[in-house]
Amino acid sequence: MISIHGYAIVCRHGRIADATGAFPPALMNEADWAYFQAELDRADLCVLGSASHRATPNRANRRRLVMSRGAAGLEQREDAWWWAPQEVAFDEVCARLLPAGGRIGVPGGQVAFDYFLHESPPGLRFSEFHLSRATRAAIPDGRGLLRGVEAGRDTDALLREGGLRPGATRVIDADAGVDLTVYVAHPR
C-alpha cells in the first residue's frame, strides 16, 4: 500500500515561489514549517523536482527521489535517487524503492505537484494534499502551485479536478494570516 501526500504553502494567488523561482520571505512561516517538517519525518520517501532539490539542502538526510529530464531512467546518485518519469513508470519506481509499500511525501515544486495530481498512474496519485495559505502574501506573477494556476485557474478548482476534496480549514498562525486545509482523495 502506497500513500502519497503533497505539501505546499501558497500566497493568495496560489503561487509557491517568486517570478525568478526563488522562495520568497512572504511565504516563510514558522507554524507551517513545523507542520511540514513533522509530516516529512513520517515519509519513507520524498519526491522533489530538481529545482526544489537544489533549493533545499537535505539537512534531515531524508530519502529523496528527484524528478529530472536529465536522469538516466532511475539512478542512484550520491545525493539522492534521480528519476526521469518519461523513461521509467512510477509503479516501477515504487516496486524498486518501496517494495513493501509506504508513505510518500511530495514537497514540490510545480513539476511534482502536476505529476501526482493528474499525470501519475491511477492509484498512485495524491491521497492527500496539505495546502497552507499565506492569505496576506501577494506574488501575482510567481511560480504557480500547478501549471494551471499560471494560466489563471483557481487552486481549489484544480485540486478538485484532480479528485481531491477539502476538509475543514484551520488557522495555524492567526497573527500572520496563515491557514491549512487538507484535501483528501475522493473515491472516483
Ligand SMILES: NC(=O)c1ccc[n+]([C@@H]2O[C@H](COP(=O)([O-])OP(=O)(O)OC[C@H]3O[C@@H](n4cnc5c(N)ncnc54)[C@H](OP(=O)(O)O)[C@@H]3O)[C@@H](O)[C@H]2O)c1
Ligand atoms: N511554497 C512552497 O510550498 C514550495 C514548494 C516547493 C518548492 N518551492 C520553491 O519553488 C522553487 C522551485 O520550484 P519549481 O516549481 O520552480 O521547480 P521544481 O518543480 O522543483 O523543478 C523544476 C525542474 O524539474 C525538471 N522537470 C521539468 N519538467 C519535467 C518533467 N516533465 N519530468 C521530469 N523533470 C522535469 C526540470 O529540471 P531538469 O532540467 O533537471 O529536467 C525543471 O527545471 C524553489 O524556490 C522552491 O524553494 C516552494
